[in-house]
Amino acid sequence: MDISRRTLMSALPTAATLVAGIGPPAASAAGRRRDGSVGPDGQDRLLANADALFAGDTASNARAEVAAKLTAIDTAARRRLAALDGAGPGELFRGTPLGTSEANLNASFQYLWEIALATRVADGGPASDLRGNAAVRRRVLDGLSWLHEHHYGDQERGYYGNWFTWEIGISSHVSRTLALLRDEVAAHRPELTGLYIASMDAYLRNGKDGDADLDSRFHTGANLADITTNRMLQGAVTGDAERVAKAVADQETVYATIDPYRLRHGVTDGFYADGSFIQHASVAYTGSYGTALLGRVTQTLKLLDGTGLAAGDVLAGVLHAWVTRGFAPLIFEGWMMEVVRGRAVSRTAGGYAAVTAVAESVADLSAYVPRERAAALRGYVKHLAETSRVPPDPGGFVSPVSVARYAGILADPAVPAADLNPPARSIAFNAMDKTVHRRPGFAFALARSSDRISKYEYMNGENLMPWFQGDGAHYLYLSGEDQSEAFGADYFTAVSPYRLAGVTAPAEERGTVPELYGNLWYDNPERGFTASSESQNAYVYFPRGTNTFSGGATLGAFGAAGLVQGDDAAYAALRAGLLPDDFVAYRNARATKSWFLLDDEVVVLSAGVGDDAGRAVTTTVDTRIADPGAAVSVTGRLRDGARWTGAGTAPLAWLRYADASRGTSVGYVFLAGPPPTVERETVARSRRVVRLSNPDTVVTKQVFALSVTGAAGAPAASMAWALVPGASERRLAAYARGPLSVVANDTGLQAVRHAGLGLLAANAFTAGPHRAAWLRLDGPASVLARRTRAGAVEIAVSDPTMRRERVSVTLRGRARAAVAADEGVDVVRVPGGTRIEVTTRRAHGRSFTATLR
Template sequence: MEISRRTLVSAFPAAAAVFAGAGPASAGAAAGPGAAAGASPGAHDRLIGNTVAMFAGTAESNARPEVRAKLAAIDAAARSHLTAMDEAGSGELFRGLPLGTSDGNLNSTFRYLWEIALATRVTGGPASDLQGSAAVQQRVLDGLVRVHDTYYGDQSQGYYGNWFHWEIGISSHVSRTLALLADAVAEYDPGLVPLYIASMDAYLRNGKDGDVDLDSRFHTGANLADITTNRMLQGALLGDDARIGKAVADQRTVYATVDPYRPRHGVTDGFYADGSFIQHDSVAYTGSYGTSLLSRVVQTLKVLDGTGHLPDDGLAAVVRTWVADGFAPLIFEGWMMEVVRGRAVSRTTSGYAAVATVVEAVADLSAHTTGADATALRGYVKFLHETSRVAVDPTGFVSPVSIARYADILADASAPPADLNPAARNVAFNAMDRTVHRRPGFAFALARSSDRISKYEYMNGENLMPWFQGDGAHYLYLSGEDQTRVFGVDYYTAVSPYRLAGVTAPAEARRTIPELYGGLWYDNPEHGFTSSSESQNTYVYFPRGTNTFSGGAALGAYGAAGLVQGDDAAWAAHQDGLLPGDFVAYRNARATKSWFMLDEEIVVLAADVGDAAGRAVTTTLDTRIADPSEAVHLTGRLRDGTRWSGTGAAPPAWLRYAAPGRGTAIGYVFLDGPEPAVALGTVTRSRRTVRLTNPDMAVTKQVFSLGVEQAAGAAPVAMAYALVPGASERQLGGYAEGPLSVLANSARLQAVKHSGLRLVAANSFTSGTHRAERLWIDGRASVIWQEADDGTAEIAVSDPTMVRDTVSVTVRGRAREALAADEGVRVRRVPGGTRIDVTTRRAHGRSFTARLR
């Protein structure tokens, strides 16, 4: 039957009982575990007023010249939507958005209504006949009624397509619209608020009894922050303190550092002790869902300000830690690194746009902190402004008030520009299988995967060819470059998915999900595959690997990382007969790899590289793209000192890729292994190749590729090489005399020595004892050892498998004693040397260090 506005309220008697009373004294407002006893008088009006000010600005902020472009954009969007409303056809509220079967169109319809309402609440700034227009507000409210009566209120007809639209997207637009027009709604129809909130509760189908369920896999991380922010606003509209208090309490769970061994409510989404951020249970996602979470929780601080609903217990300090340890390492000259953007890497919105969201949040966060923290945050905002190769566009900020605050920070001489990163930094984000290595002039980002962390994320026609993005793909960012020209969507468009930098891939033609199944997912309800099912997540959207070894150690600003490449979960399940016969799964190639990250170079070792199925295999040492008109210079020398003239019989000692127009270069030093194949050609592809909804725009790029090719049926090989960012030809020629040496390169042990740094680093991949010069390593481990001129030495040890209780390393030679050691590290003398025993149980890949003499 058709459910009308009035009959829907009666269908939710418990909700209707609450809605029957208005204001703070309404039924249930002062009771229940979520009630906020400290709510201040007028808290509901304050919360709504804060929300209006955040989105529409204030008279003071809107008078600022820096805010004019934002206000103009708000006004222009509303006028465009009003025109679309005037031109709507049958079954539409806005032209081009037919309703009834498309959840995306329904979501967009509510968004348009919200954006029209926003323009009517702007005060100050350039004059506009939309500001305060009762007639336009009436049109918005009429639209809300019509859409609810016809396309939204009927629960038996709704909830098709993407759950996100029904539980988060639509509720966000509606809640904000009702808040913006709260006074107009009271005159228009006081029953509209309870009507819509009853519907929004009913559509919260992954929750419990129309509320958040902290045990639901859908109510975690950024998604939970979105839902709870909506419910805070709804509570203010209802005058319901209990609803607000419960939403605040629920959202506070996202601030807690995730303990993977004792997860609260079974949730592994959120920030970890090492700065990692995970969403969807296994996706490294700081640069997309993480930015959304950061934005939302800072908005919560702003919305709850002065209401008495925000406990003063250091939440802002927690978020400040996220910024310093979770976000800052992943931002290079204003660009968010690809390794933490999930499927968003295929979108045309750039890494600079992702960082703009961070900039707004950090600017606002600085107003909720004091002293040195506030100064550091303001200084970081200025640092990002000065170092970004594409200027931050404040027009994209959510709030006009934030734009004014951003301008004030840039003009504030008391907070000089300062990075939150030290100049040299190595960050082992082992909880999300990522590593970042930073030095003045460059940053290196590495994407790994395991049975804990997904190889990639595909979803909804986005990131169509992601298969190898978690198999050691690396991104080398050089200072001074506009990263949109060398990475971003055009990198994935122009570069073959089988030849991403750092990847070992079999030679085969894989097909995308739409090509395989004729839709955006594998649809097989009989076997548990629906759009948002756990099976879809596990085997289609973000499959994990089957390998356990993925991780590494960090010693100060130096790092070691290792990976035993494995198949994804779908292949393993298919081989075990756990998936339907028409499900397509792909087998991976094999490789054991290490990355040793030093001052001038990143040394890469690969062993047992090949394919058990006998396919040809390509290992791509590096891939770079450049615009067609750019000059690209390739030079090199053979081992006998003669100039390299192209691929031939003699392996080169080194090669150099230079883009003189950018003033950047990368050197490649070949320490061991087969001769690399060098290719430089021009490629033209459509951006729609990687995402179905991208514009069908052709991208033409020069693609430089450096790799090792293995023929079908060839025996496994090993190789060792170094990436040297910014290297000159003279510098590359100097590697013939050192300082790098390969101590071991097999599937058992990979180790290098840098004589200039007096450093040895090793990854051991099997049980038994492994020898790397003076280091005798017991079983699987990652170890870095460095000696100082004063006779002291430091060691870092980690368990990349995350399953060992202890890891032991014996340093042969003169016995040493501990000057300092992390908790869990025991140093003792043994015959012939010094033994270091590290308790790694439940350390989740953390590095343990000790200083010896």
């Protein structure tokens, strides 16, 4: 569901209606007093919804499946109370010293919230003397007063460290605490609400006049959703209808699909028409900030239910589109793919944990959408639970009501488990330079980058060695595996950052940001480099590439993607003399790459592989990790039919990597190029090599790396291979007879043909006509064409540069007529064939299709 700002504004109540009073629509008698004026029912409803959201209700808490969640709330509160009792000088909680650490201050507010929550848990669950405990609630209020007096209220002393803590983190804990303990605050510390709201407004220093600012680069996407949700609660507690109305209106800008050609407030953060999600202006972030946004907006749906403050069906429709188009393609057997997790890939809480928030939101959303959609969402919830090696943990849900709803879905025999993805699917997330290809048994995720999208994200000592994660790094997920043992933080810990699967990297040693500068960032205020400055973002935290070609096309369940590897923005700026002399940036190797995504294979072509600086360059075909004791084997055959022994330099036909412990395998068919090198070693490293705050736990893994290395100063090379998940030796041997063939492989054109599928796929990287078998391409372009058994030709075209007005493709041979064609596609008969003219202007990399007979 692509939803524009105009659509949202027409569906939501007007600002005047909202300010007139927080209440349900006029048609509802519950929202009006006898004299006809709008009563406080809407405000009360919002606060009652907040109570249920965080503390559950009698119905939810009575379910046996919710008891563990309620016990966890109670246990956490008792642990915080013990720390409160044992606090020393300068502390509110033992072990959490205050005065210089914003993280400790945020934690202190969080601990007060956890205590407050335990006192407000609704009846129905396990008995607890904390529930309704007035004395404990007073202790929370005392703690709030003390923190405000000594560490929060003084604006001159405050706002050190991370801006997020002051504008979002602390405000989230305080706003929820004030909402849940509103009666106690009003009765015993009425001044607290005003003090804190004034301070929270003052700490919105990236805002405007003590409020969110839609023009601020800090107040976008998930961050804006957090800020506005906090302000909704604040307004409801104080009866400030204008604050609530403004917060709702501000948050609804997050729901609109981003149109990159008509940006509002210059914001590129949010969901795009192709399902992409971007945060931090250029980071693909569905699996971290995106999950936070999904959760927050689902909470908004629940908070505003029945208040008349939002069109619930419209908002539910937005969320449904996010789930089906943006999240489901990126989740494989309960694991969130690495390509959209930013710096979170270095955290020990991996892809399974990231899906927990999605499961909660989908379960909740199923209660707010029409019946058919609700059935599909409930089936997906059960699918996540049944296919994941580590099912979503409802103990990590925010709401006890969500836990109850989730448990009800799993227990319902009338709900069949069903994926929201079809069995075969290829998705070009071109707006965020990512590609996902799914088949029964595997999923392939590819990370690209460009002058539009960041190569990687490093920040706050997380993801310390990210340099090549956007240079064609791929992740091949095999069905039935525990993905936390194959990928996640342990993959980045054990595998050299220069040998990530799919990467072409020069032979050099790079330094991490802390190693280079002795700090978590490059500190040079005189040249504009501070912790959260735009320069820091552009050149240290998440630099974009300098290349323009990154994208691809999809034709049904098939896909093509291409990338011209380039330097990052920091290196280009340093060469141009725009950065200080002590700033460190690294030059990249050169490569032009294509990935052709078929039924059984992912075919990879590389050309122009080399280095302008004369360094040796390694292209990694694949890298896989396994436990030290896993029964891993590597077998293969040479092109002359002899068995591969691991020695010699004779051309290889294929190799097969198999992990008998997991029951998985991957085949590699070598179509052209130098012979690869097979490396197997046992690696032991601390998880802190990828994230400073990780536990100092040593990870030991078997590492299998298959790569091709060009010597220093060697001429540019080309190579081609196919990844064949789950292949047997017999099947791999059959590739000697087809059906794959390389049509072209140079820096101007890369193309392959699959005879069995009748498919021809090509990427043209340069201008001018290019001939690929029976196609002539006017590059740059990405094209797939398939001859069906019925004699028709299906074709898909995209502009991976996102800069062209039109793309032309000519089918040589007898003239053909269009049976069906997307808007913007013209089919013209020309001498010797049929020309397809595609208007790609402002299509943002979208594929255009046509069927010809």
